[in-house]
Every structure is written in structure tokens, then in C-alpha cells.
Amino acid sequence: MSDSPGLGHLWAGWRNEYVSSVAGGSPPQSEHECVFCRILASGEPDEVTYVLWRGRFCVAVLNAYPYNSGHLMVMPLRHIGDLESLEPDESAELWQAVTTGVRALKAAYAPGGVNVGANLGRAAGAGVPDHLHVHCLPRWGGDTNFVTTLAEIRVLPESLPATWERLRAAWPRSDRDC
Structure with missing residues (x-):
């Protein structure tokens, strides 16, 4: 039951389990514990x-737990948590990479729209706040349909490897290797 008419609660407990597991059960405190830094340093x-x-200062990656097919993230290589800490x-x-990513999404998927945003801090919803x-x-009209609403699951029509291939091909060649 919701607290107000027309407003329900969305729970994504699987995100907390994933974020907690990669950080040893606690929020990331350093770049050695950060899931993004570990991925980038993995080789x-x-x-x-x-x-x-991969750019000089930033990188674009697929979200391992996407809300929709094509869900990507752009982040600085440097381990910082605040927008205002960027040089x-x-x-x-x-x-620029966000803009290029949106272009690649539009070319690869022809969505009805694109959400772009950052959750700055745990209170704002950041799963990896540091x-x-x-x-x-x-986004597409109807992408949150009855299956998501009633069964509390999201149907993704494409695997992560297929999404990677599709978006990698759509990423402008001149921007691929900075």
C-alpha cells in the first residue's frame, strides 16, 4: 500500500546485495574497495x-544490472564522489562522453527518449556513492509494463554481451580511443 494516492514504492534489493558484496559488506571507502575502480584496474x-x-580522464561502461537494455554509465577514471571535485x-x-553515449544509444536503439542523470550521494540513491x-x-513508451508492475521483474530483451557489441559498434570511431 502506498502512502499517497498514485504513488507506490519501488524496491531494488538486488542492487544493495551486489554493491555490498563487492565492497565486503560495507560501502566503498577507497579506490581499492570500489567496484568501478576494481573493474577498471582488472586488466x-x-x-x-x-x-x-576509454578516454584520457573518463570511461563509459555498461551497467551490469541495467534498468533497460543499453543502460550505460560514464565516470571519471579518478576515484571521486563529488561532481564539484572534477577538474x-x-x-x-x-x-562530452555523456553526449556521445546518448548519440550511440539513439543510433543503436532508436529509443523514444533517454534519461541522463547522476545520484550524488547515498541519500540521493547512489548505489556506489564514492x-x-x-x-x-x-527509454520507450510502455517500457515499464505489467510484468514490471505486477511481477516485480524487468524483462530485458538483450544480453550484456550483445548490448556491448551493439553500442560499441554505434560509438563514433573518432571518439573510441582518446
Whole structure:
């Protein structure tokens, strides 16, 4: 039951389990405990870690637990949690990569719209609050349908490897390797 008419609660407990498990049961405190920093330092190939693009200061990756097919994130390489901690070059590259990511999403998926946003801090909903990241999420009319509403599950029509291939191909070649 909701507290107000027309407003319900959305629970995504699986996110907390994932975030807690990669940080040893506690919120990330350092770059050594941060899931994003560990992925970037892993040495694994981009198609394994779902890195779409690497720049001088930032990187674009697929969300391992996407809300929709194509859900990507852009983040600085540097382990910082605050937007205002970005250096000017980092900020410029981050927002350029967000713009490029939106273009790639539109080219690859032809969505009806795109959500772009960042949850700054745990109280704002950040699952990984200590490493700034901007979500780019393609949306379609009706993408939150009866299955999501009634069964509390989300149907994703595409696997992460297929999404990686699709978006990697749509990412402009001139922007792939900075």
C-alpha cells in the first residue's frame, strides 16, 4: 500500500546485495574497495568488463544490472564522489562522453527518449556513492509494463554481451580511443 494516492514504492534489493558484496559488506571507502575502480584496474578485456570507451580522464561502461537494455554509465577514471571535485578537463570529457553515449544509444536503439542523470550521494540513491557516475538510459513508451508492475521483474530483451557489441559498434570511431 502506498502512502499517497498514485504513488507506490519501488524496491531494488538486488542492487544493495551486489554493491555490498563487492565492497565486503560495507560501502566503498577507497579506490581499492570500489567496484568501478576494481573493474577498471582488472586488466580484463573491455568486452569482459563491458567498457565501451576509454578516454584520457573518463570511461563509459555498461551497467551490469541495467534498468533497460543499453543502460550505460560514464565516470571519471579518478576515484571521486563529488561532481564539484572534477577538474575542468575531466568535467569537459565526462559531459562530452555523456553526449556521445546518448548519440550511440539513439543510433543503436532508436529509443523514444533517454534519461541522463547522476545520484550524488547515498541519500540521493547512489548505489556506489564514492565514485561519481552518470547514467544514460534509453527509454520507450510502455517500457515499464505489467510484468514490471505486477511481477516485480524487468524483462530485458538483450544480453550484456550483445548490448556491448551493439553500442560499441554505434560509438563514433573518432571518439573510441582518446
